[in-house]
Amino acid sequence: MPVPGSGTISINQFHVEAGGTSGTQCSLNDSDIRGLIGKGSGVQMSFNEWYGASASIPDWSQTMTFGQIVTVTGTQYAQIQYLNRGYRNAQGITYDGQGNGTNGETTYGSITTQNSNFFSNAVINRVRSNAQASGVGAAGFLLVGTSSQIANNDTAFTQMVVNGSTYNRSAATYSSNVNQASWSWSVSAPPSTIGNAWSPWPSTSSNAGTNVGTCNLTFKR
């Protein structure tokens, strides 16, 4: 278990996180304990630097298939078209903003959805961008979501990298209820030509479909 992110912390917690036995002798300068926060031997360290420290966990990388769909929401006096690109599994999503629109989002794209080192092994059901479609110029958001409620801390992830672009968890707005959790970041407006690259996503092979391209997806802790 990582060192807590706040409150009182002890060198024994550092030792345990580094793989040592609780209550046995250790020092801050031990290489495995220093390694938790990437420090060299004999250098100055502050206890503040240990908040949230955790043993190195390998990155979770995969090649994801992304899809694209245009959804429309509207009422009597306003219609909004949304462009959605990435991965979304509609099954089990009870709460997702655009899901109930005039023609709401369905399932598109595919990824490996679980890893015991990330998101408390919860199922990822969304990694997708959503924004008002071309011509409006309004920014959208990139969202990663899970199908169960998990806490917002470094045990979920610290960074998500989509097609080479890094998104820090600290820059994400988090929301959750008993059925889901999600992190979202602001992203640029979609391209005026619907199939062009839309950061972080590459260009698409067609305007709409469940599989319009592939890119790398990595989570880090």
Place this chain on the structure above:
Amino acid sequence: MSEIKLKKEELGSLATGINPDLDELKKPFNRLTFSVKSPVTNENIYWELNKQDSESLLTEKEDGIYIEEDKVNYLKESWQSQEYEDRLSLAWVAGERGVDIPEHWYDTQVQIIPRYTAMWDDVYVNKEKVKIDYSVGCTGDSLDKLNNLISLISDKFPNEYNIKSHENNIVGMYLPDHKIRPPYKSQNTITVYHLYYPESWMTKLLKDYQCPDFDYKYCFWFGLKYDLDSGKRYFKLVIRDDDKTSNYQEHPESFIPRPQLPVCNEPYFAKIYSQDGTEADEYDVFFSTTPELMKRYCEENELDFPIPEDKENGYIWTYGIVYDKNTLDIKQIKGYIKVSEDPDTQLFIED
């Protein structure tokens, strides 16, 4: 402006608070946290804002961390209003270009049509139903009432625009025991809304009613009001809110003054013209928001909330405020509940 002193709250807490977190450089920061109840599902959604937004909203003082209550309330209400708006989309479906929707509208403004053609609006003022607006696609008794209204118009106003030009057009009349709203004079007035109208109609009406050219963005519907007693026809021009209507400094001529509104979606406006080119003193502003937010707005401004208590879960797709354009005094608040003729296809499933 009141401030709330914040303390650390646990995941899912209903109280507004903070959650200490670490950024990617292991630098500590506090997230602003709060919960807000969905007006759609009644579930509480728990939020933790990102580092940048939290830092801009939170104020650190010697004795703790604070936030202005108004700011966190605005965040909650904006989200609730948007959620409610999203739910209203259930009444609409994608239309087909050139079939359901004329090409020029489809290409420029709207690609959706009402989900059902057999619907009507029950219009409420001060918790009483005052008017029914029938869609042209209604059947049975509703169609009979609709056709009767059309006959009344045709008798008095021959050679009019085809009222059944689109099956989503709307025809309505105030109920007999309810006073008509200003500026209309006669109880004997029938409303017709033409949806997805031909461009040439608008061009002619703007000219006929001598409407000034402010380069407004007009909505895909307009209203004609037929006063059967005087034989006068009024033109109700429906205008989207944009920079020309909302930015007085840049566009003083076209600016549309408006009273303070509750947190809501983008409003739109209506101006009413007489055949001599006179613009009525009353403007309409229409918007949607949650019943709770609208009720509070009415309470705070000593106004009558329009919807009866037993209808608050209905499909309240818009509120309309009639106000004086010079004084901004509010003269009437209307609430519109859309009802499907087929009870098996009601727009909201009651929770």
